[in-house]
Amino acid sequence: MISVSHISKSFGEKHVLRDVSVDIPEGETVAIIGRSGSGKSVLMKHLIGLMQPDAGTVTVDGIDINAITYAELRRVRRNFGVLFQGGALFDSMNSFENVAFPLRTFTDMSDADISKVVKDCLAMVELEDVGSKMPSELSGGMQKRVALARAVALQPRYIIYDEPTSGLDPETSNTIDELIRNLADRLNVTSIVVTHDMHSVLNIADRAAFIYEGRVHWTGTIEELHHSDDQILKAFVTANEYKIGPS
Amino acid sequence: MKISNEIKVGLTIIVATVIFILGIRYFEDLPLFDSTYDLVAEFENAGGLIGGNIVRVNGVSVGSVTSVYISESTGKVVVEFHVDPTIPVTEGTYATIGGFDALGVVRMDLTLGPASAERIPEGGLVDTRVTSDLMAEMTTRAPAMLTNVDSVLEELEGVMAQANAMVSTPESDIRQILSSARGSMRQIETLLADESNRIARILAHADSLTADLDAALGEDGEAVASLMDQMETTLATLNEDLERFQATNEQLDEILRKLNDGEGTLGLLLNDPSMYHRMDATLSDLNALITDFQRNPGRYLKEMNLVDLF
Amino acid sequence: MVPLTSHIVINPVAAFGRYSRLLFHAFGAVAEISSYRSNVWRQMVKVGVESLPIVILAATFSGAVSTVQTSYQLVSPLIPRSIVGAIITSSMILELGAVVTGFILAGRVGARIAAELGTMRVTEQIDALETMGLNSVGYLIVPRVIAGVVMFPILYIAACFFGIGGGMLIGELGGFVPFEEFVFGAREYFQPFDPIFGIIKSLVFGFLITSISCFKGYYTQGGAEGVGRATTQAAVASCVFLLLADLLLAVVLL
Incomplete structure (x- = not known):
């Protein structure tokens, strides 16, 4: 259970988040939606302590992550897997090493066990045979899938997806959506999807929080989203529909 | 075979460390691998000696100074140094500090004791002697030298004052000489102005002559050289002749001067007017006599007959 | 007036503050050696072993050139030719060895570190490390600084060895x-x-170059252009602080 309550954040004169409160219930997939620059990525970084709020608290499993030491924060972070926008694969390592990296760093597993886990994770993202390839040799979609394999290698309880489908063609986007869906179902993880792609939100999310001009403008289930008559939300959703619609 | 990072790094570090240690030993003039022969010397004055300065035996560098410090117990300067272990530093060896402190080139010289004597043991004390270095020598002698310089300067000053006085006195010879010299110069100047055309011509001739000479030199250097030799001998002879001539001239001068001054017979003769007068009178008497004789020969002929008679 | 003050006084002070905090953070992470041990070896190879050829090349030539030029300038019968050896050796050991190596490393290693970390920053690899629960400062910066501090003296020794060697060689072969x-x-x-x-100097230089470059790279902002800027700044700042440290050490220690 992640609970964000009343956080504000500003960079200089610019107020990016104003009194934002969001609850992410255990086992659910929550989409944080909003236009580019609305502050949703900043909100995401607060969830794992990459940024500290100017006011308000973020609690993960009841722990205020801004009130603990760096060492404790790092322990909390191990519950998270994060899929970054560009994949953020370590470009000095090949795909296999990337996925194995958290295992080698945080577990005492033998090389054989690590190898087995890495192969399972790569199989899950349907990329069994790219282990020896460097990230630069992979396409954007493949990089994201390897990054996803890395994010789930330690079997985290929370997975954060930062713009998982941006920059990908619709077909690859669907593949990624499907993976996210499967992971949520199979591993029973809590997922937070930060996106502006409504298509993918409607595919995978249970709930959504709409960030508008630094505030949570609307929050509710996908079912409620369909029936909402909030004008701003509707404008955002339909704009998205039109954009993706023709496919 | 792929060399692991650990091996690459380890190897590099080991090689570098070895080079570092051996390099320092090399420049400290220590044997690279052998142990050294360490010795100690005590001085009253280190004279600027510092660690790293070289130690020489008969002018050959055989080691270097390790450290120099002042002993807490004796207050003396303790110099620790090391030399090539093959150098027979025997009893009777003594050390001196030499070199030139002002330039920072100080060294320690060892004068070895007799080869038959026992070697000074490792870490043993070497005798020392004091030699004054060049700078110290100069420093001690400097006052005396300065006094000399001073007196010379004083004398020079006196001379200058005299010269000054001489020049400033209007009747002095120098003044006259100078003024006549000025006159001569003026004459020469006029001459030069008058003769400038001719001088130009002469110069042109000289020019062409030089050009000819140049050509001759270019064509036949040896011939010119021999010519020059001959010319030189000729000139030398000419010089001799001139000298002789000058001497003759001087003698002549002397004679003329003496004549002038009425020295010697000829001089007296030349310079005595009374004799001239006398001669003159005699001659006029003679003249009168002859005239009288012509007028009245009988008077004299009578006398002549008379004379004949006798 | 205010922007000027902020540009000249506040910004550098703020930058120094962040630099100090980063170093403080890094020292705190030194103990977590298990997380970066293999990284240290890799960085030592990259900073040290792979820099050897260029350092050797530059040092050999600077030693040789100094010898030729010093011999050329010292044409007095009062000055023995052995002075050339003294000048080359002591200037190589005291100054050139460390500074030539420093400049090369500022360009080669400093720029590489800043570019590496800058790229990792803008592609969120540093965030990825952090979210895995890793201390990114410990993992990325500590090994690089350790590698700099350990390997720089090694490169300095190589520079002196080959610089003096180059001087001796050209002195003998060229008849100087x-x-x-x-x-x-x-x-x-x-x-x-x-x-x-x-x-001592090379230890300080190694620390300065790697830590400044890490600082510049670690706090890169603004995409590929930001990486380029960080790279340039890292090389320039490393050189500037290297010279300052050079002067400071000379004043304090000599």
Whole structure:
């Protein structure tokens, strides 16, 4: 259970988040939606302590992550897997090493066990045979899938997806959506999807929080989203529909 | 075979460390691998000696100074140094500090004791002697030298004052000489102005002559050289002749001067007017006599007959 | 007036503050050696072993050139030729060895570190490390600084060795100073503290170059252009602080 309550954040004169409160219930997939620059990525970084709020608290499993030491924060972070926008694969390592990296760093597993886990994770993202390839040799979609394999290698309880489908063609986007869906179902993880792609939100999310001009403008289930008559939300959703619609 | 990072790094570090240690030993003039022969010397004055300065035996560098410090117990300067272990530093060896402190080139010289004597043991004390270095020598002698310089300067000053006085006195010879010299110069100047055309011509001739000479030199250097030799001998002879001539001239001068001054017979003769007068009178008497004789020969002929008679 | 003050005073002070905090953070992470051990070896190879060829090349040539030029300038019968050996050796050990190596490393290693970390920053690899629960400062910066501090003296030794060697070689082969005279002069003026001073200097330089470059790279902002800017700044700042440290050490230690 992640609970964000009343956080504000500003960079200089610019107020990016104003009194934002969001609850992410255990086992659910929550989409944080909003236009580019609305502050949703900043909100995401607060969830794992990459940024500290100017006011308000973020609690993960009841722990205020801004009130603990760096060492404790790092322990909390191990519950998270994060899929970054560009994949953020370590470009000095090949795909296999990337996925194995958290295992080698945080577990005492033998090389054989690590190898087995890495192969399972790569199989899950349907990329069994790219282990020896460097990230630069992979396409954007493949990089994201390897990054996803890395994010789930330690079997985290929370997975954060930062713009998982941006920059990908619709077909690859669907593949990624499907993976996210499967992971949520199979591993029973809590997922937070930060996106502006409504298509993918409607595919995978249970709930959504709409960030508008630094505030949570609307929050509710996908079912409620369909029936909402909030004008701003509707404008955002339909704009998205039109954009993706023709496919 | 792929060399692991650990091996690459380890190897590099080991090689570098070895080079570092051996390099320092090399420049400290220590044997690279052998142990050294360490010795100690005590001085009253280190004279600027510092660690790293070289130690020489008969002018050959055989080691270097390790450290120099002042002993807490004796207050003396303790110099620790090391030399090539093959150098027979025997009893009777003594050390001196030499070199030139002002330039920072100080060294320690060892004068070895007799080869038959026992070697000074490792870490043993070497005798020392004091030699004054060049700078110290100069420093001690400097006052005396300065006094000399001073007196010379004083004398020079006196001379200058005299010269000054001489020049400033209007009747002095120098003044006259100078003024006549000025006159001569003026004459020469006029001459030069008058003769400038001719001088130009002469110069042109000289020019062409030089050009000819140049050509001759270019064509036949040896011939010119021999010519020059001959010319030189000729000139030398000419010089001799001139000298002789000058001497003759001087003698002549002397004679003329003496004549002038009425020295010697000829001089007296030349310079005595009374004799001239006398001669003159005699001659006029003679003249009168002859005239009288012509007028009245009988008077004299009578006398002549008379004379004949006798 | 205010923007000028902020540009000249506040910004550098703020940057120094962030630099200090980063270093403080890094020192706190030194103990977590298990997380970065293999990284240290890799960085030592990259910073040290792979820089050897260029350092050797530059040092050999600067030693050789100094010898030729010094011999050219010292054409007085009052000055023995062995002085050339003394000048080359002591200037190599005291100054050139460390500074030539420093400049090369500022360009080669400093720029590479800043570019690496900058790229990792803008592609969120540093965030990825952090979210895995890793101390990114410990993992990325500590090994690089350790590698700099350990390997720089090694490179300095190589620079001195090849610089003096290059000087001796050109002196002998070019007929400027015979080998024996060169060594004689070098020994006459050799101070055992000089190489120690050089080592101290290279330790400081190694620390400065790597830590400044890490700082510039770690706090890169603004995509590919930001990486380029960080790279340039890292090389320039490393050189500037290297020279400042050079002067400071000379004043304090000599």
